[in-house]
Amino acid sequence: MCNFHGCMGLKKASGRAFAALLLEWHHSVNQRKMPWKGVKDPYRVWLSEVILQQTRVEQGLAYYERFIETYPTIHELALAPDDEVFKLWEGLGYYSRCRNLLKTARYITYELKGAFPSTYPSILALNGIGPYTAAAIASFAFDLPFAVVDGNVIRVLSRYFGIEEAVDLPETRKRMSILAQDLIDQKQPAAYNQAIMDFGATVCKPRQPLCATCPFKRTCVALKNNRVEQLPFKSKKLVRTQRFFHYIIFEFQRNVYVRKRTDKDIWQGLFEFFLLEADQLLTTEAILASNEVKQIAGKGSTLVHESMNMKQQLTHQEIIGKFIHIRLASPAKGLEHLTAVDLSAVRKLAFPKFIVSFMHEKL
Numbered sequence: 553m554c555n556f557h558g559c560m561g562l563k564k565a566s567g568r569a570f571a572a573l574l575l576e577w578h579h580s581v582n583q584r585k586m587p588w589k590g591v592k593d594p595y596r597v598w599l600s601e602v603i604l605q606q607t608r609v610e611q612g613l614a615y616y617e618r619f620i621e622t623y624p625t626i627h628e629l630a631l632a633p634d635d636e637v638f639k640l641w642e643g644l645g646y647y648s649r650c651r652n653l654l655k656t657a658r659y660i661t662y663e664l665k666g667a668f669p670s671t672y673p674s675i676l677a678l679n680g681i682g683p684y685t686a687a688a689i690a691s692f693a694f695d696l697p698f699a700v701v702d703g704n705v706i707r708v709l710s711r712y713f714g715i716e717e718a719v720d721l722p723e724t725r726k727r728m729s730i731l732a733q734d735l736i737d738q739k740q741p742a743a744y745n746q747a748i749m750d751f752g753a754t755v756c757k758p759r760q761p762l763c764a765t766c767p768f769k770r771t772c773v774a775l776k777n778n779r780v781e782q783l784p785f786k787s788k789k790l791v792r793t794q795r796f797f798h799y800i801i802f803e804f805q806r807n808v809y810v811r812k813r814t815d816k817d818i819w820q821g822l823f824e825f826f827l828l829e830a831d832q833l834l835t836t837e838a839i840l841a842s843n844e845v846k847q848i849a850g851k852g853s854t855l856v857h858e859s860m861n862m863k864q865q866l867t868h869q870e871i872i873g874k875f876i877h878i879r880l881a882s883p884a885k886g887l888e889h890l891t892a893v894d895l896s897a898v899r900k901l902a903f904p905k906f907i908v909s910f911m912h913e914k915l
């Protein structure tokens with residue numbers, strides 16, 4: 553079995569053989585098509601990579617096309633109002649990506665006079681761009697030999713070299729980055745990076761990898777040692793914090809009350825309705841009986857709708873909650889920190905997915 557430290561002294565010949573076989577697979581077998589493949593415009597490469605972080609390709613495709621159609625250049629993105637861009641991002645989650653996208657587009661447009669940085673360190677220095685995205689932009693747009701290291705690459709390398717060390721530990725990640733950098737084909741960095749990403753996504757998949765037809769089946773350590781299912785190895789199990797969100801949609805004369813989330817928390821910059829967060833899931837009766845709701849919903853208010861309990865999993869949190877729609881009999885008191893918006897205009901605002909899925913059905 554591969555001793556990972558030993559891999560660091562990887563014999564040049566075996567590293568070259570890995571890269572050569574991977575490139576051969578890429579040029580003769582790989583059929584994966586994506587609209588940004590082969591694109592050299594750093595703006596488009598960057599946009600596609602940012603959209604694809606934490607997002608499935610099938611979902612990301614439509615967003616990429618909509619963004620390129622609406623903002624064909626970085627300059628047009630930089631000029632767009634925040635709320636408009638957030639609306640276009642709605643449903644993709646991880647909104648800090650969208651905030652950073654705007655910040656960086658404006659920085660490049662105004663501070664760098666529209667010239668996208670073209671060296672690895674200067675790309676990496678941009679807001680919201682980590683080593684993975686910097687390597688992708690450097691190699692795809694500028695043909696620089698920097699290896700991408702994402703979940704796909706880690707899976708392929710862990711299995712092929714039989715790396716038994718926990719890949720969620722920073723030391724292991726660091727060593728894997730060095731190994732990946734050792735392996736990259738210096739003359740074809742873009743093709744090599746594309747090849748290993750596509751190979752991880754289509755052949756050496758997380759579940760049911762295609763080992764029987766894999767070009768590495770004779771040399772893959774995990775396959776030889778029957779460890780494919782167990783690798784990559786992770787030391788920690790992800791623990792999600794549960795949060796309980798009860799949203800109350802107060803309506804008066806076809807206006808509903810919303811506010812923008814501004815705190816350093818999930819969904820920053822997105823809109824929401826009146827929120828009652830509790831440390832457990834509350835019944836509708838308990839919500840209506842709470843002081844917060846009683847103070848706002850005076851006499852004559854009616855309960856229009858109560859939703860089923862809903863759930864959404866984020867990376868580190870699980871949101872559980874429900875929606876209650878209350879029609880007020882008189883102008884709202886106690887909602888001064890919220891803004892009244894006409895029901896017909898509320899859909900134009902950007903809400904988190906948790907709220908959007910409710911609105912599609914009921915508002």
Ligand code: SF4
Nearest residue numbers: 711756761763766772
């Ligand atoms: S043989 Fe299986 S585990 Fe090994 S690289 Fe190929 S697909 Fe991955």
